[in-house]
Amino acid sequence: MGCAGSSQSKGDDSPKKIRKPKPWKHTQPITRAQLNQMREEFWDTAPHYGGRKEIWDALKGAAEVELTLAQAIVDSAGVIVASADLTTCYDERGAKYELPNYVLSEPTNLTQES
Template sequence: MGCFASRPSTSTSNNEPPNATSLPHNSSRAAINQPASSPSDPPSRTASSTRPNQPLRPPSPLPNSPSTPPWTRRFLESEREAFFDTRVTGSAEVWSALKLACECLRRGDVAQAQGIVDAVGLNVPDGRVAVGKQLRSNGREKKAGGVFDERGVKYEIPAWVVADPGDVVEEEGEEEKSGQEDAVMGEKGKGKEEDLGEKVTVRARLSDRGMDVSVRVGMGQTAAVIYREVQEKIGPRKVRLMYLGKVWSENKTLEELGYKEGDVVSAFVFDA
């Protein structure tokens, strides 16, 4: 996994780190119209190694949806996908890791989220991934939360990405439909040898050491084959494979996951 080395800023008047700022919920898709940060922009003088860092905290309860009427489960998931798909500032690799960490936090798996954050060298100064507001001692509000990468770039994530609003509307039939889809995927995973499809070489890049694990598989085989090969290399540690901003499900085939030969898959390695 690529890491960015800190270097002195060329400007003495700019002490604020670059900001990969989140947008309001109703304009997440509009982010594609904003200019991306130039690769030549100098990083902050404040390196990740010197910035305060705290263990991750469970996300705070979110009483209501960001707007009325209350969001449905389907709309909430759609907005979360749109949020990560439209980030144009910061590192794509970091956004992918944060997406995975947010999924862990929503499941209540803080330890796994912490492992992912640590694997890519991120700092969370107050332990809160999501941004919010806090009251100062003088009664004024201040912005809290957020994540910093090794260059000092700040990544801001809305609270509704990390936690479900308390008034989210669960639509009827969603759970039943999900169960049916899982059953279908299970049947596809039983494919015969002649259904394995075109053979390709998948390269999975390990986040903890930067080396690639190459696996020769058929496009009709599931990602579980890749997971097994990577697991043999890393031992008892855990791994999550991510490609084009999405986590690979073990029971989906490479064809279903949209893999193209020659692309590198990110393998986030973290402690169990």
């Protein structure tokens, strides 16, 4: 059955279904290597800004897989999804986790390596 907060009998109580983020454009054309570097830097430093490491790890896992598996990851980690594209989430203690678009999806101006 679960706790009272996990009830899905009302539309308000059901977990928010995650969706693909809206398309975004980097300030200048960016290569795959540059995008990967930005992502690595974010994930390496994110836990230092607060929140729990296991939640950051779950969010990283969710950001790197397809939506169905991402939904299962955030649900099992107890992540509260405030924005369906995962840009704003909370843990059960109320800590806020903000993810930039570049860790969630590809930019529209991704270029080939030269």
